[in-house]
Amino acid sequence: xxxxxxxxxxxxxxxxxxxxxxxxxxxxxxxxxxxxxxxxxxxxxxxxxxxxxxxxxxxxxxxxxxxxxxxxxxxxxxxxxxxxxxx
Numbered sequence: 001x002x003x004x005x006x007x008x009x010x011x012x013x014x015x016x017x018x019x020x021x022x023x024x025x026x027x028x029x030x031x032x033x034x035x036x037x038x039x040x041x042x043x044x045x046x047x048x049x050x051x052x053x054x055x056x057x058x059x060x061x062x063x064x065x066x067x068x069x070x071x072x073x074x075x076x077x078x079x080x081x082x083x084x085x086x087x
Contacts, residue, residue, distance in 0.1 A: 030064035037067035051078040 038044065038060040048054040055075030063073050 031061055034061035034064040034067065037061075037063070051080050052076060 038057055041060065043053075043057045043060065048057065052075045055078055056073070059073040059075060060067060063071050067073075
């Protein structure tokens, strides 16, 4: 015999998974729009030669639709500590 309490619990689980699915789709679309913006700026034409160009591609993708609202994120310089081999 089913009770109303069991049905409400099932409805809550269903709506929660729908919210999660919707959030995942929105994040995916956001990143796709950012990747398209990076392509339109020709960031993929050549291989990144340093950390700054890789960082610029990454922040452009993360900015997503904000690129089309005037945001033009760039990484000017970055420093990566490379471990020195022990002698």
